[in-house]
Amino acid sequence: MNLFSDLQTFFEHFGYHGPWTRVVEHCEYSLVALGIAAAIAFPLAVLTGHTGRGAGPIEALAVIGRAVPSLGLLVILAIKLGPLNPAVAMVPLVLLGLPPILLYTHAGIRAVDRATVDAARGMGMTPLQVVWRVELPAALPLILAGLRAGAIQIVATATLAAYVSFGGLGRYIVDGLSQYDYPQVVGGAVLVALLSLVTLGVFWLLDRLFVSPGVRSR
Amino acid sequence: MSIFDLPSEVQSSFLGLIGIQLEVSLGACAAGLALALPLGQLCLRLPRFYPPVLGVVTVIYSLPSLALFVLLIDVTGVTETTVFIPLALYSLAILVPGVVDALRSVPRDVIDAANGMGYGRLRRYLTVELPIALPTLVAAIRVALVSTISLMSVGGLIGNYGGLGDLITLGHTFFYTRLVWLGLLSLLVLAVLCDLVLRGAQRLLTPWARQYRSAA
Numbered sequence: 001m002n003l004f005s006d007l008q009t010f011f012e013h014f015g016y017h018g019p020w021t022r023v024v025e026h027c028e029y030s031l032v033a034l035g036i037a038a039a040i041a042f043p044l045a046v047l048t049g050h051t052g053r054g055a056g057p058i059e060a061l062a063v064i065g066r067a068v069p070s071l072g073l074l075v076i077l078a079i080k081l082g083p084l085n086p087a088v089a090m091v092p093l094v095l096l097g098l099p100p101i102l103l104y105t106h107a108g109i110r111a112v113d114r115a116t117v118d119a120a121r122g123m124g125m126t127p128l129q130v131v132w133r134v135e136l137p138a139a140l141p142l143i144l145a146g147l148r149a150g151a152i153q154i155v156a157t158a159t160l161a162a163y164v165s166f167g168g169l170g171r172y173i174v175d176g177l178s179q180y181d182y183p184q185v186v187g188g189a190v191l192v193a194l195l196s197l198v199t200l201g202v203f204w205l206l207d208r209l210f211v212s213p214g215v216r217s218r
Numbered sequence: 219m220s221i222f223d224l225p226s227e228v229q230s231s232f233l234g235l236i237g238i239q240l241e242v243s244l245g246a247c248a249a250g251l252a253l254a255l256p257l258g259q260l261c262l263r264l265p266r267f268y269p270p271v272l273g274v275v276t277v278i279y280s281l282p283s284l285a286l287f288v289l290l291i292d293v294t295g296v297t298e299t300t301v302f303i304p305l306a307l308y309s310l311a312i313l314v315p316g317v318v319d320a321l322r323s324v325p326r327d328v329i330d331a332a333n334g335m336g337y338g339r340l341r342r343y344l345t346v347e348l349p350i351a352l353p354t355l356v357a358a359i360r361v362a363l364v365s366t367i368s369l370m371s372v373g374g375l376i377g378n379y380g381g382l383g384d385l386i387t388l389g390h391t392f393f394y395t396r397l398v399w400l401g402l403l404s405l406l407v408l409a410v411l412c413d414l415v416l417r418g419a420q421r422l423l424t425p426w427a428r429q430y431r432s433a434a
Contacts, residue, residue, distance in 0.1 A: 002292065066364045067409035069371040071383060072402030075390045079398065156282035163375060163390070173288055177376065182292070189285035196280040 003186060010172075010187025019191060025167040026195060029158045033090055034151050037097030042143075045102045049109025049139070050131055058106055062099035070096055070157045078164035089161040096157055097150035104146025108139030140211050148203035155196050159188075169195065232404075238298075239381030239408065242373075243366045246302050250309030250362060257310075258317030271314060279311030283372045291376060301373035301380070308369065309362040316358020320351035349424065356420040360413050367409040371401070382408070 011019070048054035070092040077088040112135050120134040136143070162170030172188025175181070261268040286304040294300045324347050332346045348355075371383025378384050385401030388394070 003289075006292075063364060063410065063413055064406075066361070067368055067406050067413070069368040069383065069386070069402060069405045071371050071374065072386045072398060072405065075386050075398045076395065076402060078390075079393065079395050152280045156280070156284075159282050159284045160372065160375075170284065173284055174375070177288070185288045186292070189282075189288045192285045193281045193289075196282060197277065200277065200280050 006183040006186035009183035033093035041101035045105035049106045065099035083165045100149035108142030112138045246305035249306040254313035275311040296377040312362040320354035
């Protein structure tokens with residue numbers, strides 16, 4: 001194990017302008033992809049969860065989303081659309097983020113106690129109020145878990161974007177592998193791993209901050 | 219011009235690639251399951267251990283596959299093991315909660331009844347708890363297997379250990395779209411087929427679960 005000497009070499013080689021730029025690029029890809037995925041999946045899952053219809057199609061979509069190899073999709077898109085077209089990196093990443101957000105949000109809203117929803121209706125809440133003030137807060141832990149699962153998949157897979165000439169932390173791994181420069185590979189790998197852990201931590205924090213204590217204690 | 223109109227060496231090794239793909243993905247999931255079953259049992263027996271165990275497998279799962287592959291090159295070299303170990307570890311993040319949820323879904327009175335009938339612990343586990351837990355367990359295995367199959371293709375980036383994913387990296391190197399399509403589609407078909415096979419096996423093994431499912 002030469003992990004630490006490899007890391008030392010890595011930071012000496014790439015100085016001040018290297019890793020930080022890549023980290024920012026990596027975060028940029030991941031955040032945009034997560035945002036798009038959430039914008040598509042979240043309203044859809046809230047709708048199906050609230051009405052209780054469409055569980056089958058969501059399940060099927062999730063299996064497809066999991067089964068599509070992102071690497072293959074990236075390479076196909078890169079060849080078809082040309083390098084550095086933003087859609088090349090975004091399509092696979094968004095596709096990867098959809099299944100967990102859909103599944104968790106749908107399951108979370110379905111799992112809200114029917115008695116609670118009935119009580120809210122009985123109090124005269126409109127359907128929109130029921131969703132906004134009862135179902136969403138109660139389903140928040142699972143919704144966040146879905147976003148977290150999506151975010152982690154996206155951060156991990158944004159590494160592959162470097163294979164088709166994008167930036168991000170995968171750049172070091174891909175370049176290092178083809179240059180037989182193992183310290184560079186290790187540096188990239190450790191940085192991506194750290195970034196994933198940070199993502200995990202951010203969602204843990206969000207969960208602590210925003211989930212109502214009454215919901216969490218159950 | 220079809221997708222199967224390929225160089226002969228790829229044609230002759232296509233079945234071989236499917237073989238490697240299945241060997242490593244199925245093997246990794248099996249290894250994960252072999253680890254997850256006792257771990258899940260431990261978490262059920264001592265509930266105190268469940269949150270930390272869950273935390274550890276979630277942290278492992280969050281490490282990007284490419285990062286783990288390349289970090290393992292230092293330890294295991296560029297071999298099949300380098301791809302196998304991370305895949306097996308990743309499957310834990312799905313299988314451990316799967317095992318725990320599945321065994322928790324066994325109703326308490328069924329266990330009491332089995333105890334009353336004089337079943338030993340092992341016999342109760344094998345003949346009562348596992349069969350009842352099977353539908354939930356198989357659901358977790360299906361998720362794990364499908365993601366393992368598609369994740370394995372990333373192994374193509376560290377050398378020739380991506381199974382069908384090798385077709386994708388080869389296609390990229392030679393700018394040969396048909397090869398990429400072949401890799402992508404065969405991975406997709408393989409994953410969906412495995413999912414269907416597991417689903418079918420579960421239906422055959424647990425005929426009683428069907429009625430409950432349709433009633434619910």
